[in-house]
Amino acid sequence: MKHGFLDKYSERDSLIHRLDPRTKFVAVFFFILAVTLTAPAAWPVFAVYFILIATQVFLSRVPILYIFKRSLVIIPFVVLVAVFVPFFTQGQVAVGFRIGPWDVSVTYHGLQVLGTILAKSWLSILALILLTSTTRMTDLLRGLERLRLPRVMVIILSFMYRYIFVMVDEVLRMKRARDSRNFGSGRRLWQIKTIGRMAGTLFIRSYERGERVYAAMLSRGYDGQSRTLNELSFARSDVLFCLVFGVAIISTGILTFLF
């Protein structure tokens, strides 16, 4: 079966696609760092960062709607973490009401903090989605390796990329086998038990596969060291991109102090 949910659109061609994966990774890293370090409620600065990322989305020719839809995935997680912030922050009360014996109040400052968290995480996820939509996973892994990310992490990521599809297929097959035996009609508790057993089975199968893969690696001379060929090279466009992007981030960062 074919799946494209990890690096869809990465096979296309554009200015952004052609950049060296290392350039893109470093750019995303500093972009996220800059966004994270921005002062709370500095809305104009966030707007500039948004324009910066939107320009690149435009240049990359990845469908805007696709990136937007994907970016919404992050919202539930952020809301789950941050939704109580407005209630527990000191400051001028915006709305106050009573629930039974408790006085509940939402402060302006709290709302600002919530908005800031949402803006920062959304901008960060946009950058990450752009990175994975314009870089083939295999190139990204190679880039990370050249950037001296610990070998173990690169290997784990590369196995994840190789085997997530195998596991998804396995889950789909198990699900089909389960549904063909009339899963839907059972009682709720029994259904949950079945799902638990499937997760267990999947874990054991993956574990056993791991052992077989390791045997296959040993059979081809693996001795714990990983060797690869260097297939990446910086181009002039990489240098240009780094310059433009670096200046943009730094000047936006300085902008923060004006507020």
Place this chain on the structure above:
Amino acid sequence: MFMDEVIRIENLSYAYPDGRRALTDISLVINRGESVAFIGPNGAGKSTLFLHLNGILPTEDAVRVFTRAIDEKNIREIRRRIGLVFQDPDDQLFSPTVFDDVAFGPLNLGYSEAEVRQSVASALEKVGMSGYEPRLSHHLSLGEKKRIAIATVLSMSPEVIVMDEPTSNLDPGGKWRLIEILQKLPVTRIIATHDLELVAALCQRVVLLDGGRIVADAPADRILGDRSLLESHSLSRPAGFNEASSLPGRMSPFQG
């Protein structure tokens, strides 16, 4: 003849860590250029035996490869000279791209960049998969995966190729294409299979395993011609399931 011996096994026994016996008293010699099939029912011990041939499972002195016992010093060389192809290509192909996988062995052997590229290209050519280098393994069909799994071993220029069920789950067309590729390889072949057509097409010698023991070791035509021997080890149609028993006007589902 002594010079041409590639694998000698003497009284090899093996039990799994949980105590189950997998192999009992296996003894045999395989010479250079031979094509040997290991047949036997599911769980006969074929795959376990294969893991002893390149030192994945401990062998002590029972297995001698190229007339030497396997030890720490020669294990890398042995794994280059004896290429092991696993049954499930999803185990064999663990890298994101085809190139990475075929290059894995040569890189571990410390080849230079030019040598790596050269050996990858020629291994892929031998299995008819030239040009597949940048492809992602998970987007390939099973037949393609099986052929590339063989290329991952060929890229180390082995002298012996050990294959576990090379034709399992392939459609007949894919199976015969694979057999054709295997026929052309100038190496000693050791193949575990249930597929008697593959045996007939490729192997001169057959070792029949059952319950972890060698039941028979003889020329292929002798064993393939012995219906009652094959039957009693679950390798052909059981008595009673013969042509006469199929329903009139219908294909027997057990034919073949």
